[in-house]
Amino acid sequence: MASIFPSRRIRRTPFSPGVEAAGVKGYTVYNHMLLATVFDSLEYDCAHLKEHVQVWDVACERQVSIKGPDALRLMKLISPRDMDKMADDQCYYVPTVDQNGGMLNDPVAVKLAADHYWLSLADGDLLQFALGIAIAKGFDVEIVEPDVSPLAVQGPKADELMARVFGEAVRDIRFFRYKRLAFQGVEFVVARSGWSKQGGFEVYVEGADLGMPLWDALFTAGGDLNVRAGCPNAIERIESGLLSYGNDMTRENTPYECGLGKFCNSPEDYIGKAALAEQAANGPARQIRPLVIDGEIPPCLDAWPLYADGLRVGEIGSAIFSPEFGVNAAIGMVGRSHWAPGTVLGVETPAGMRPATVQERFWR
C-alpha cells in the first residue's frame, strides 16, 4: 500500500510524538486526524493487548461539545436513547439517525452537566448535523469541537497502571461512568470505556499541553507492567463485535439492523423515531451477524456480497484472521431468512468465492 501524504488537513494529535517514537507502522485517517492501526504486527499487538496494557492515541475520537440552555433539547432530538435516564457521571453509547432512521454516527455521549454534553464521534462530521438542526431551530446552544483528545488505556493491567498515575479511585469507576481525576494538578474526565473488550479507561485530555507528559507518565509508571503503545486493534474488535461506522454500517442501515435497538428507548419524539417504529415493533429485515469465512482471505477493502442460491442476501464489512480462535472472523449484515446460526452462505471476496457460516455469537 502507498504511504500517507501528510498535510495540516490530516491533523496530528497531542500524542503523535509518542506514537511515532513507538514505531507506528500503519495509519488510517479518522475525523480528519491520524489514527495508528499497527505497531508491531496486528497479531502481536492483539496478543499483547489481551495480556498486558496498552496506551492508545484515540484523539481522533473528536468531541462535539453541545453547551447551553437548549443542550438537552437538542440531545433529545438527536438521541434515540432516553436522555432523562442518564446519570450525571454517565457515558451513553448513542446511535444517531436521520429522519429515515439511517445511521449518521454511533458516538459515545458524555454528560458533563445538565446543560453540557460531549459526543465522542465515530468517523464523520456529526457536528455539522447537530449544528444544522440547532441553527434551523434557533436553539440557544454552542456547538464546537473542543481541544479534547481522548487517550485510552486498555488491557487486563489497565486498572493497575491507571491507579499508579491517577490514584486508587480509578478502580471504583464503573463501566461507562466517569470521575474527574487530576494529573499534574489538572482534572480530566476519566471513564471506564474504550474500543476493546479487554477492559480499561479513556482519559479525555483537555488541551494539548499535558498530552505528552501524561503519555510519558503512563510509560514510566508501567515499565514492569509491560506497557506498550497500541491502537484499536482490528482483530480484537472484530472478535468482540465492536462495530465500526463506515465499515460495518452506513447511513443505509438502522440501529435495529446494527443490533443497537436496545439503545432506542427514548420516549421523546426524536428525529427518525417514526421511521423506526415499524422495525421497533417487528424487528429489522437484516441484521449484524458474526460469520466465519473458510480458506485464505485478503484484506477487506470493500463490502463483500453474501449469496445464497445465487441471490444476494447480505454483505460483509469487516473480516480478518483471528489467531486466538483460528478462524477468519467477520462482521456481516445478513437478511432475516439467512441469519440463523449455522447457515452457510457464499461470500464473494476479491480472491474468489468462500463459504461463510453464520455464528451464534461474537467471540467475546
Place this chain on the structure above:
Amino acid sequence: MASIFPSRRIRRTPFSPGVEAAGVKGYTVYNHMLLATVFDSLEYDCAHLKEHVQVWDVACERQVSIKGPDALRLMKLISPRDMDKMADDQCYYVPTVDQNGGMLNDPVAVKLAADHYWLSLADGDLLQFALGIAIAKGFDVEIVEPDVSPLAVQGPKADELMARVFGEAVRDIRFFRYKRLAFQGVEFVVARSGWSKQGGFEVYVEGADLGMPLWDALFTAGGDLNVRAGCPNAIERIESGLLSYGNDMTRENTPYECGLGKFCNSPEDYIGKAALAEQAANGPARQIRPLVIDGEIPPCLDAWPLYADGLRVGEIGSAIFSPEFGVNAAIGMVGRSHWAPGTVLGVETPAGMRPATVQERFWR
C-alpha cells in the same frame, strides 16, 4: 511516513484500479475516500501537468444531491452566493458558513435543474449540515450522496484529449459551465473546471460501471499527447492560490478572510449573513496572502505561526518549494497590520524560524 491501512471505511473509487496500475506512490484521505497525492514525484507530476494533460481520480469530491420542491429554498439558506443569478448550465464556487460566518466547506455547486443541485464537496460532511437544516425546517427535499465520481482532465492538452473522447462540443464549454455529453451512450455532466489553473474539465461519472472504461478510453485516445495519471498537485495549487479547506482555512475563518468575499452577494437572508455584515462593510481583520519563505523548509503538517516583533500576526497553512519560481511558495492567513506586500515576517517552522515575505499576488 507510515503506510495507509486499508478498510472499507476508507473507500476506494471506480478509478482505483487505474490509479494503482499507474503506480501511485502517496495517498491522502478526503471525504472518507482515497485520493492520490503523488505518482512520480511532486516536482515531476507538476511539470508534466503544466506541459501535457493528466487524468485525475477526484471521485473523493463527493456530491451532496439536493433534490425536491424545496431544493432552491435550502440552497438559498446555505449559499452566500446569489442563487437566482445561476444559469441552468452553471457551476458556482460557494463558500458555505455557519451562523457566525465560519467556513464549513467550499464546494462547487452544480445546477442540474430548477429543483436539483449538487454540492461537490471539499473534505467534510456538509451533507450532514444540509440534512440537519432540512429536517429541522421540514423541507420537502431529498439529500443523499449519489453514486457520482468526478474524473478531472487537466493540463494544456485537455481540450484536445477531451474532444477526441467526447467530441468537438467540449471546446465550446465555458469556464464553470457544463454540457451533458455522452460516453458509450451514457450522458455525463462535463464541466470546464478543476482544481488546477492549467485548464481542463471535470466529468461527473454517474455509476461505477463506466469509470474504468472512460479512464481507459482517455489513455488510449491520448497516447500521442503524453497523457498520464495525475492528481491535484500540491505545488501547482499553492502557486495558483487555490485554497484547501482544512489546510488554508477552517471553521475559524470567514469567506472574507479567505478572499472569497466576492462570492457573498446573495440578497437572501442566508445563514451567517448577519454575522458577516461587519466584514462585508469594513473588510476582515486578517486575510489569505501568498508568502515566500526563505531557506529550507520541511513538509507543512501543522499551522506554522507568523510573528512580527515577537507578536503572533497570522499563520501559514500550506507551503512547498516551487521549482518553476525557485521559491518556497506558501499560503498564509495574515493580520491586516502586516499583510502589505513586501512585509517581512518570521515563520516558526519545525526546522526553526525563517523569514517570510508577503507577496503582491499568487504566482498565476
